[in-house]
Amino acid sequence: MAWNTNLRWRLPLACLLLEVAMVVLFGVFVRYDIDADAHWSAEKIRRNISSDVENEFYYRxxxxxxxxxxVFVGFGFLMTFLHRYGFSAVGFNFLLAAFGIQWALLMQGWFHHVQDRHIIIGIENLINADFCVASVCVAFGAVLGKVSPVQVLIMTFFQVIxxxxxxxxxxxxxxxxDAGGSMTIHTFGAYFGLTVTRILYRPNxxxxxxxxxxxxxxDLFAMIGTLFLWMYWPSFNSAVSSHGDSQHRAAINTYCSLAACVLxxxxxxxxxxxxxxxxxxHIQNATLAGGVGVGTAAEMMLMPYGALIVGFFCGIFSTLGFVYLTPFLESRLRIQDTCGIHNLHGIPGIIGSVVGAVTAAYASxxxxxxxxxxxxxxxxxxKESxxxxxxxxxxxxxxxVSLAMALMGGIIVGLILRLPFWGQPADENCFxxxxxxxxxxxxxxVYFPDTVKASIQSSTPVPSIPMGSSVPIAVPLVP
Amino acid sequence: MAWNTNLRWRLPLACLLLEVAMVVLFGVFVRYDIDADAHWSAEKIRRNISSDVENEFYYRxxxxxxxxxxVFVGFGFLMTFLHRYGFSAVGFNFLLAAFGIQWALLMQGWFHHVQDRHIIIGIENLINADFCVASVCVAFGAVLGKVSPVQVLIMTFFQVIxxxxxxxxxxxxxxxxDAGGSMTIHTFGAYFGLTVTRILYRPNxxxxxxxxxxxxxxDLFAMIGTLFLWMYWPSFNSAVSSHGDSQHRAAINTYCSLAACVLxxxxxxxxxxxxxxxxxxHIQNATLAGGVGVGTAAEMMLMPYGALIVGFFCGIFSTLGFVYLTPFLESRLRIQDTCGIHNLHGIPGIIGSVVGAVTAAYASxxxxxxxxxxxxxxxxxxKESxxxxxxxxxxxxxxxVSLAMALMGGIIVGLILRLPFWGQPADENCFxxxxxxxxxxxxxxVYFPDTVKASIQSSTPVPSIPMGSSVPIAVPLVP
Amino acid sequence: MAWNTNLRWRLPLACLLLEVAMVVLFGVFVRYDIDADAHWSAEKIRRNISSDVENEFYYRxxxxxxxxxxVFVGFGFLMTFLHRYGFSAVGFNFLLAAFGIQWALLMQGWFHHVQDRHIIIGIENLINADFCVASVCVAFGAVLGKVSPVQVLIMTFFQVIxxxxxxxxxxxxxxxxDAGGSMTIHTFGAYFGLTVTRILYRPNxxxxxxxxxxxxxxDLFAMIGTLFLWMYWPSFNSAVSSHGDSQHRAAINTYCSLAACVLxxxxxxxxxxxxxxxxxxHIQNATLAGGVGVGTAAEMMLMPYGALIVGFFCGIFSTLGFVYLTPFLESRLRIQDTCGIHNLHGIPGIIGSVVGAVTAAYASxxxxxxxxxxxxxxxxxxKESxxxxxxxxxxxxxxxVSLAMALMGGIIVGLILRLPFWGQPADENCFxxxxxxxxxxxxxxVYFPDTVKASIQSSTPVPSIPMGSSVPIAVPLVP
Structure with missing residues (x-):
C-alpha cells in the first residue's frame, strides 16, 4: 500500500464542505430554547420561573x-501515549470533536428537540452533543494511528448519525x-470502533x-488525559440526570466505583x-473502567457498596483484558485495537449495561x-403497567440493540473507509x-550546561543540520 | 547590546515595592461587598435575599x-511552545497575572465599585480582574522572549491602568x-502589545x-494551554453577563463559534x-480565534448559525494571518510578534467588535x-431615546477608542521599557x-535500558560532565 | 540494604484485601444522605426543600x-519534578488517594455522620474525604522516592485514622x-510526614x-501541578464553609493571599x-504557601489586606525555608524532606493556625x-459564655494537639514502615x-529530520539496542 497521503485538497475540502453544511443547517433549523432566549415570554411566566437561579444553565x-x-483534554491526551503520534492524537481528536458536536446538535435535535419545526437548544443539548462525540472518541481509539484525518471526519459523520x-x-x-451512557456511549462506541478497525485490518x-x-x-502526557477523565467522570455520569437527588447520587456512585477500580x-x-x-x-486505562461500569446504574439506588463492587470487578476484567484479550483479538480475530478500547469501554460497557438492567429489575x-x-x-x-x-x-x-447497531454500522462505515482515496497512511508509516x-x-x-555547549559548537560541525542546533545521534559505542 | 541581566536587586525590589503598595492600598480602600460580608444587614434583608442560593457567588x-x-494555565502553557523558554513563559505569565489581578482590583474598583469611599469587592470583581490581566497576557505574547521580568511587571503596571x-x-x-471583551480585552491588548514590540524592535x-x-x-505542552483556553472560552464570554438567559446564550454562541473555527x-x-x-x-492558535470573534456579540441574539459564521471566518483570517501577515509585519513594519497575537487577538478582536456593532444595530x-x-x-x-x-x-x-488607547499607550509604555536598565536580554540571548x-x-x-547504560558508564568517561549523568551530544556522522 | 523490591504478591494482596474490606464496611455502614436519596420523605418536606436548587449538591x-x-492532578503532577520518578509520583499519589478517599469516608463518617447506625454520605463527605487525603499527599511529599507502594498504602491507612x-x-x-485545614490538613500532614521520614532516615x-x-x-510537568493547586485553592478553602457569605469571603481571601505570595x-x-x-x-512550591497560610482564617473577616499580608509573609518564609532550612534539616536533624513539605505546608500551616487564632481572638x-x-x-x-x-x-x-498527634503518630507509623519486608528500595535505587x-x-x-535519520540508520549500527530505535549516548568530545 503506497497511497497518496498528501491531503492538500481533500482535507480542506472536507472541512469546508462540512462546515458550510453546518452553517446552512443551523440557519434553517437551530434556535435558542426558552432559557437561553431574550424574550420575556408568557410561557416563561407560565412555567413560573420566578428567579434566574432556576435557569437550567445553573443546574448543568x-x-x-x-x-x-x-472530551477534549481527557480523550485527547490519553491518546498521546504513542511517542510519535502526539500531535495527531490530540489534534485529530480536537478536529473530530469540534465537527462532531455541531453535527450531533443537529442529529440529536431532530430526534428529540424539535418544536415548531425548529431545533431548540440549551445547555443540556451541549452536554448531549459532547456525549455523542465521546462515543466517537472511543471508536477513534481503536483506529488511532492508522487513519487519515479525512477518514476521521467521515467516520465521525456516520457515527454521529x-x-x-x-x-x-x-x-x-x-x-x-442510561444517564451515563454505558450502552449508548461506551458499548456502542467500542464495538463500532472495533468493527471498523477489523474491516480496516492491516496484515503488515x-x-x-x-x-x-x-x-x-x-506516558506522562497520557496521564494528564487519564486523570482528567477519572476526576470528572462523576460529572459525566450525573450531567443529564434529573435535578436534585438523581444528579447527587450519580456523582457519589461514580466517585465510589472509580476509587475501587484503581485498587x-x-x-x-x-x-x-x-x-x-x-x-x-493499565494505570492509564483500566483505572477508568469503573466509570464506564456504573454509567447506567449511577443514578439508580445502587448504594455506595454496590458502586464499589462494580468498580472492583471492572478494574480486574479491564486489566485482564489488556494482558490476555488484546493480543488474542489481534492475532486471532484480526482486530488491531490501538488503545485497547475493548478493555476500557467494551467489557466495562457490557458490565455496566447488565448492572443497570439488574439494578432496575430489582428496584423496590x-x-x-x-x-x-x-x-x-x-x-x-x-408505562403505568x-x-x-x-x-x-x-x-x-x-x-x-446497541451491539447490533455497532456491528452493522461498523461494517458499513468500515467498508466506506477502506476506499483507497482517503489519504490513509501506508503500513510502514502508521503511528x-x-x-x-x-x-x-x-x-x-534537552538542556546543555554552558561548558558542554561551547565545546560542541566549537569543535563539531554537523553536516545537514541547521546551524546552532545540536542533534543527539547514535554512534558506535566503541570508536 | 550587552546589558546586565543580573536582576538580583532589581527584581526583588520591584516585587516587594509593588506588593507593599498593594497591601497599603488594599488596607485603605478594599472591603467586602454585601454578599461576602458577615453582617446581617438591613440592606441584605431589604434586597430580599431570602436564600443563600441567590448569593452572587453561586451565579458566578x-x-x-x-x-x-x-489566565494561568491557558495563556501560560500556550506560550511554552518555545523549546528553551518554557520556564519563562509559564513563570513570567504567573508573575504578571498574580500582580495584575491585585492591581486590577484596585484600578477597576476605583472606576466602578466605590461605595462610601471604599472599593467593595465580590466574585464579579475577581472575574473582571482576571479579564484585565488576560489583556496583559495577550500583550505579553508579542514581547515573549525579549523582555526581562522587571519589564513585564512595568508593562503590567501601566497596561492595567x-x-x-x-x-x-x-x-x-x-x-x-462588550461582555466577552472583543474590544476591551483582545483588540486593546493585541494592538497595545504590538505597539510595544514595535518600539522595542531588535534589528539583530x-x-x-x-x-x-x-x-x-x-508543542504538546502548548496544546494543554490551547485546549484549556478553547474549552473554557464559553465561560469567559458568559462570565459577567446578566443572570439567566444572557449568560446561557453567551455560552452557547461561544461554543458554536469555536467549533466552527477549528474546522x-x-x-x-x-x-x-x-x-x-x-x-x-495554527492548531494551537487559530482554533481559538472564534472565541475572540464572538466576544462582544456572544450574549446578544446572534443566533447559533450567526456564531458559526463568525467562527468560520475567524479561523480563516487567523490562519491566513499566520502564514502571510506575520512575516510581512516583521520584515516591513518591524513588528516582531513572537506568538502571533495579531492573528489570534488583533484581527479576530476587530472582527468581533464589528460583529457586535452590526448585531446591536440590527437588533429588533x-x-x-x-x-x-x-x-x-x-x-x-x-438612554430612552x-x-x-x-x-x-x-x-x-x-x-x-480602544485602538487609539492601545497605540498611544503602547508608544509611551514601549519608550519606558526601552530604557536600558531593566535587565533586558541581549539579542543573542533572547528566547x-x-x-x-x-x-x-x-x-x-530519556531512559536507557540497563545494558546500554552499563556500557556507557563503563566505557565512555565524559569530560566536564557531572558523574552519573550522561549527555547526548552532537558528533560528526562520519568518523 | 538490598531488600527484595519484587512486589508481585505483596502489592496485589494489599490492594485486594483493603478493597474487599472497603466493600464489606460500605455494605454494612454507608447509605445516601437525604439530598442524595430517592425517597420523597416527610423529612424532606418538613425541611421545606421547595426546590431542587436548594439541594446541597448545587452549593458544593x-x-x-x-x-x-x-488532589489528583495538583499533588500528583507537582511531584513529577524528579526526572526519573514521574510514573511513581503521579501513579502512587493516584493509588493512595483512591484508597484514602474510601477509607476517609468511613473514618470521618463514624466520627461525624452516623444516623440510625449508618453513615450518611452526601457531597460534603466527598469533599471532606478529599481533604483528609490531601494531608496524606502532603506527607507523601516528604518520603517521595524512598518508599514502596505497599508502604504508601500502609501509611495512608494509619494516617487517615x-x-x-x-x-x-x-x-x-x-x-x-479550620475550614481550609491549616491545622488539620497542612500542619498535621507536614509534621506527620516529616516525622515518618526522620524515622526512615537513610544515611547513604x-x-x-x-x-x-x-x-x-x-519541571514543566510539575508546573501543571503547581498551577492547578494555585488556581483552585480558593475552592479548597471555601469548599466546606457555610453557605453564602462565608464561602464567598473564603474564596476572595484565598485569591488575595495567593496573589501576594507569588510576588x-x-x-x-x-x-x-x-x-x-x-x-x-521556589516557583513550584513557595507560591502556594499563601493558600496554606489563610486556611484557617479564610472564612473569617480577615479583610482582603489581611489576606495580602498573610500571603506576603508566607511567600518569604517558605522560600527562605527552601534555601536555608531544608539543607539544615537534612544535615543536622536527619530529616530528608524530598519535596520540601516543611516549607510549603509546615511553616505556612503554623502561620495559618496562628493567624486564625489571632483573627478569631480579635473578632468583634x-x-x-x-x-x-x-x-x-x-x-x-x-458556647454561649x-x-x-x-x-x-x-x-x-x-x-x-495537631502537632502532638503528628509527632506521636509519625513515630509509630514510621516504626511500622521500617519493618524490612514492605519492598522498600535500596539506597542506590531511590527516586x-x-x-x-x-x-x-x-x-x-525526540524527532530526527529524515536526512539525519537515514544516515544514522545506514551508517551506525548500535550494539544491544533494539532495531529501529536510536539512543542518544555520551561519547568523548575529542575523537
Missing part, C-alpha cells in the same frame, strides 16, 4: 464544562435508562511496530508481571419510596505524525 | 474558576456592550533565531502547505421581545531561560 | 470538583474553626543523589541567588455584626521508577 453548566474537558438513531431507539422506543502493521509504543514523557487495576497489573512491576498502560419501593420509584422510572401514562422487571428486560434489549504534520526539527529537547 | 463562581484557569481607563470610557461613557534578533522555535514535546483553521492550514500538512502553530424587538430589547440594551433613563442604530454607532466608537532561571543540568530526559 | 459540587483536581481522630478532637471537642541516600533532581521537561516568593528566590536567577523549586461585633458574630462562631448553647478570646485560645490548643514500573525503552523522545 459546571457539569457541562467537566464533560467538555473530558448511528449514535443518534441508536439513542432514539433506546431512550424513546425502549424507554431505557508490524512494519511500524517500533512506533506503536510510548516513551517516558509521552484492583493496580493489584492485577502487579500480579500479572513477573517482577511485580506496574504497567503504565423500599429503596426508592413509592413516589420515588414511580417518579424515577417514569411508571406513568402508557410496567414493573421493575419489565424495565430490566427492556434494559437488556437496549444492550442488544507517525510526520505524515500529516509539519514536525519540528529536533533541538534535542 | 464556576465561571470565575474557568476564567482563572484560562490603561485598560481600566479604556474600559471605563467604553462601558460607562459610550455605554458599549536573528541571532537567537535558532531558539525561536518549538520541539516535539514543547476552517484546519482547512486553511492544510491548504496552504505544499504537502497538505498541518502546522501546529422581534428577536428580543419588546421587554427583552429594552432590558438587554438598557434603553431606559437617559436610543435606537439600536445608536447603540451600533457607539459600539464602533468603542472600537476606535533563553538560562538568562533568568537556574536551569537544571540535562540528565538526557 | 463545583468546589468539590476543584478540590478533586487539586489519625487525621480523623485529630479532626474530631479539634472540630468537635475543642470547637475549633547520596548514592542516588544524581536522580534526586529535575530535568527541563519534568514575595519571586522576590526572595531572585534575591538569594548570586546571579539573581529564579529557582523553579463591629466586623461581623452582632448576629454575624454569634452565627459565625456558634456562640450559642454551651464564650468570648472571641476563648475561641482564640482554643484555636491555639488545636494547633498544639527510580524502574524499581516498581515497566519503564518504556527510550526512543530518544
Amino acid at each position: 453548566y459546571p457539569s457541562f464544562q467537566d464533560v467538555h474537558v473530558m 448511528l449514535f443518534s438513531v441508536n439513542e432514539f431507539i433506546l431512550l424513546n422506543l425502549l424507554e431505557v435508562k 502493521l508490524d512494519q511500524s511496530k517500533n512506533r506503536e509504543s510510548s516513551v517516558y514523557h509521552s 484492583t487495576s493496580v493489584a492485577i497489573s502487579s500480579a500479572l508481571n513477573k517482577k511485580g512491576k506496574l504497567d503504565m498502560v 419501593s423500599e429503596q426508592y419510596g413509592q413516589e420515588g420509584l414511580v417518579h424515577y422510572f417514569g411508571f406513568q401514562g402508557f 410496567w414493573t421493575t422487571k419489565t424495565q430490566g428486560k427492556f434494559q437488556v434489549f437496549g444492550l442488544l 507517525e505524525d510526520a505524515v500529516y504534520w509539519e514536525v519540528p526539527e529536533d533541538k534535542s529537547s | 463562581y464556576p465561571s470565575f474558576q474557568d476564567v482563572h484557569v484560562m 490603561l485598560f481600566s481607563v479604556n474600559e471605563f470610557i467604553l462601558l460607562n461613557l459610550l455605554e458599549v456592550k 534578533l536573528d541571532q537567537s533565531k535558532n531558539r525561536e522555535s518549538s520541539v516535539y514535546h514543547s 476552517t483553521s484546519v482547512a486553511i492550514s492544510s491548504a496552504l502547505n505544499k504537502k497538505g500538512k498541518l502546522d501546529m502553530v 424587538s422581534e428577536q428580543y421581545g419588546q421587554e427583552g430589547l429594552v432590558h438587554y440594551f438598557g434603553f431606559q433613563g437617559f 436610543w435606537t439600536t442604530k445608536t447603540q451600533g454607532k457607539f459600539q464602533v466608537f468603542g472600537l476606535l 533563553e531561560d538560562a538568562v533568568y532561571w537556574e536551569v537544571p543540568e540535562d540528565k538526557s530526559s | 459540587y463545583p468546589s468539590f470538583q476543584d478540590v478533586h483536581v487539586m 489519625l487525621f480523623s481522630v485529630n479532626e474530631f478532637i479539634l472540630l468537635n471537642l475543642l470547637e475549633v474553626k 541516600l547520596d548514592q542516588s543523589k544524581n536522580r534526586e533532581s529535575s530535568v527541563y521537561h519534568s 514575595t516568593s519571586v522576590a526572595i528566590s531572585s534575591a538569594l541567588n548570586k546571579k539573581g536567577k529564579l529557582d523553579m523549586v 461585633s463591629e466586623q461581623y455584626g452582632q448576629e454575624g458574630l454569634v452565627h459565625y462562631f456558634g456562640f450559642q448553647g454551651f 464564650w468570648t472571641t478570646k476563648t475561641q482564640g485560645k482554643f484555636q491555639v490548643f488545636g494547633l498544639l 527510580e521508577d524502574a524499581v516498581y514500573w515497566e519503564v518504556p525503552e527510550d526512543k530518544s523522545s
